[in-house]
Amino acid sequence: MTARLRDRLTPLRRDLHRHPEPAWREFYTTHRLVEELRAIDPDGIAVGHEAYDPADRMAVPDDEEFGPWVERARERGADADLLDRMAGGNTGAVAWLDRGEGPTVGLRVDIDGLFIEESTDDEHHPVAEGFRSEIEGTMHACGHDAHMTWGLAVLEAIRDSDFSGTFRVFFQPAEEESGGGNPMAESGFAEDLDYLLAVHVGLDHPTGRVVAGIEKPLAMAHFDVTFEGTSAHAGKAPNEGDNAMQALGTAITNVYGIPRHADGMTRVNVGTAEAGTASNVVAERARVAAEARGETTELMETMKREFRRRVRAAAEMHGCEVDVDVVSESPRADSDPELVDLVADVARDVRGVEEVVPTADFGASEDATFLMRRVQENGGLASYLIVGTDHPTSHHTPTFDVDERSLEIGVDVLTDAVLELSERGP
Known part of the structure; x- marks a missing residue:
């Protein structure tokens, strides 16, 4: 990772943290992602209905619920053309790099926030550092701001590498409602994936620990x-x-x-x-x-x-x-042992990683399993990894936060895993 990219991780994560939006209302979030993606200049960007069939969505709010979120995004400077393309709550994006012969690798990150009022306590890190949520009643209380940062940074790192193959990043909406995984999995962007990586921050694992793959999601x-x-x-x-x-x-x-x-x-x-x-x-x-x-x-x-x-x-x-x-x-989908082993091997050589745990029971639910199952049914391999972070309180609480040292660790683990898969081939 270049020093320039490393220096951008924390400011980018904090900017995304300021603007949390709930499932299928991630209008400004998608705008910001597309702004960053355009600066990275991948080979393609698909937004909303270009990335999936809207009919495959789940847990979609009533139409009248979109208006206030569209207007809020517009007031914050969201691109008018993008807002039109996201009409009806078709948020999220897929970005890709085509780099010749080699495997097709996917990375899935989620982008939605939660209906939780963020703490105003002066000791809460986002308050102390001035990046508390600007949308009352909504916050990134599960680390999706870190996930988006990883998605963008890994895409940029792979762009600047000698990766050979096709790399796609799925910026998936509506994970908290289990609504966005199915349309992403049913899209054409998922049909030929040889490998899929999905990732989460924290989940009671400390900074410096990497879990190479989860098992037993409910x-x-x-x-x-x-x-x-x-x-x-x-x-x-x-x-x-x-x-x-x-x-x-x-x-x-x-x-x-x-x-x-x-x-x-x-x-x-x-x-x-x-x-x-x-x-x-x-x-x-x-x-x-x-x-x-x-x-x-x-x-x-x-x-x-x-x-x-x-x-x-x-x-x-x-x-x-x-x-x-x-x-x-x-559905349930478990990480594939072969891919778990690869992630574990590369993670051991990443600076800041102090412990690698091959697998851990998940014990909760995740709609990334739709994508995992699609890849596995097509003969590919998938793994859902965890990058630990010292979070002061549990996920889905008003004082949740991430240890920003985990940002660099996550980018390096994911980038190195993608590059290793490129060497391995399909």
Whole structure:
């Protein structure tokens, strides 16, 4: 890595940290990425619907939710042509280098933020250094600002190297909603990948540790459930109502009663529940946001099927109609041992790496598994690696931050792995 590129990592990450945007609303983020990509001058850049089929997206918000985010991006100076190309929430990008004969290597990084209000505590590093989120109620609380920095820097480093083959970087939207992995995986940019690397910062691994590949990510499904009942006066004629509140309560009890499975870990969680309008009105509408997970894709499908069955039984018991919408999901995919070994070998020679762990259980969910599975089904290899960082609090908290020493480590590990794959061939 050149000294010039090394010096740009922290300022770039901090700039991206200031402008977090949630799933499918990463308008300014995509604009900034494209600005940086144009300066790098790769052989091609595809934005939004040029990078994937919008019909393959998951967890897409209603159209009216895009407007304020578009206007905010416009006010911050986002390119008007780019905003037009991202209409309808088609955010994200793919950039590539074509460098003759050799393997086709992909790197996937995610770009969305979270609906979390960032801490204003003077001891919080982004506050102390003046790069706290400028968008109230939204922050990069999972390190995606570092991931984007890696994607851009590795692309630039490979551009300036003797890499032979094709290199593509997937700047994927909507990871937090598990909505963007599927369209990226279904796109033409993924169909001929020989190798895929995906990466995450931290995850309770300290600065200086690299995990060469994860195992056992949980397959996952997100649900939106809506109960429709009949309102009535709760004092005068409660018998005339069909109580959506009761259906909701019964459904919550039912789904938490799904037995655990002998074949592996299973999970279910009701994250939000809302119903009713007043204390003297039988609730006619209720809504639940929930999820189910499984150690394998098959176990997740079992949980999904049981979830639906028990929710529908609760609705029927209380005379209500119910709609169970699977808004997004992701499969399980494990890192390939051959690629894990390669990543581990190159990581041991990277300055700042103090410990290399070949594999670790992931224990959560990630929609990069769509891309991993596509590559593996086509005969290629994939690995999801972790670059450790000393983060003061857990991911998805208001005081999350990354140790910026990890930025250089991540770029070097990823760049060296891509170059080693170029030497190996397809």
